[in-house]
Amino acid sequence: MAASLSPTTKRRYGVARVCRAWRVPRSSYYAAQTAAAATPEPGPALRRGPQPAIADAALLAAIRADLARSPWTGEGHRKVWARLRTQDGIRVARKRVLRLMREHHLLSPHRARTRPEAQHDRRITTDAPNVMWAIDATQVTTVQDGKVWLFGVVEHWNAEMLGWHVSRRGTRHEAIQALGMAVRQQFGHLSRDVARSLALRHDHGSNFMADDFQRQMRFWGVSPSYAFVAEPETNGCIERLFRTLKEQAIHGCIFQTIDDVRAAVRAFVACYNAEWLIEKNSHRSPADMRADWLEETLRRAA
Numbered sequence: 001m002a003a004s005l006s007p008t009t010k011r012r013y014g015v016a017r018v019c020r021a022w023r024v025p026r027s028s029y030y031a032a033q034t035a036a037a038a039t040p041e042p043g044p045a046l047r048r049g050p051q052p053a054i055a056d057a058a059l060l061a062a063i064r065a066d067l068a069r070s071p072w073t074g075e076g077h078r079k080v081w082a083r084l085r086t087q088d089g090i091r092v093a094r095k096r097v098l099r100l101m102r103e104h105h106l107l108s109p110h111r112a113r114t115r116p117e118a119q120h121d122r123r124i125t126t127d128a129p130n131v132m133w134a135i136d137a138t139q140v141t142t143v144q145d146g147k148v149w150l151f152g153v154v155e156h157w158n159a160e161m162l163g164w165h166v167s168r169r170g171t172r173h174e175a176i177q178a179l180g181m182a183v184r185q186q187f188g189h190l191s192r193d194v195a196r197s198l199a200l201r202h203d204h205g206s207n208f209m210a211d212d213f214q215r216q217m218r219f220w221g222v223s224p225s226y227a228f229v230a231e232p233e234t235n236g237c238i239e240r241l242f243r244t245l246k247e248q249a250i251h252g253c254i255f256q257t258i259d260d261v262r263a264a265v266r267a268f269v270a271c272y273n274a275e276w277l278i279e280k281n282s283h284r285s286p287a288d289m290r291a292d293w294l295e296e297t298l299r300r301a302a
Helices: 015-022 026-038 056-069 077-086 094-103 172-187 211-220 232-250 258-275 286-301
Strands: 132-141 147-155 161-167 198-202 222-226
Touching (some): 056 077, 056 094, 132 232, 147 172, 161 172, 161 258, 198 232, 232 258
Parallel strands (some): 132 198, 198 222
Antiparallel strands (some): 147 161
């Protein structure tokens, strides 16, 4: 306003007169003018830290030139990055090449793998015990004995670990040992048809599909329930149990021998069944879930 002209005198108002009218010290006006002159005009944000040897614009031009000279189509950023290093001598980070190609729509189009609709009803738990079990195997590395096998049997009803076996081999015979422990624990003996009407969920591994294992199952009255191919979620109960076991007792530990693995698994099973809280059990442990079921069964029978 100080530079505006008065309509009567046709002269500028001046800084002194405007400051007196607004009751503002002239020093405040001049300080504001100085600060405004010192403030740089906003521009594009600069990259923080040390500047790269080659700017983004130059690198983008090199990427476009490489894509143009390449006889192939649909190549990804990894091949572009490798050719820039070997053919052009441009040594930059791979993720930087990926960023520029993504920002400028230079990546080859692709479609995510679509999964067909599952044939199962997405519910593999049961409403009562000894209706369906699951068996599977995993490996644990030791210092002296190398990789050892761990077979486990889990109850679909309350996720209780019923049987297990640790051995140097992972054949049908070791799988039978784990299943036999579970059958003896739940039914008290290993006679013929002791577990009739029980289904056992397992995958198509050679140790479970072997004739010896299948015959032993039928001897105990157990019928197979095959997990779907390429759908590990259909055997999710034992898969989730193995994940918990590895997170709590295997990962981060160094086992010298197979006996160390057996001791760790034995301690885990006892603690897991007694204290591990599971959401589908209404945040109760498998042992508490079974005790409540037995109490309710006895009460109804009485």
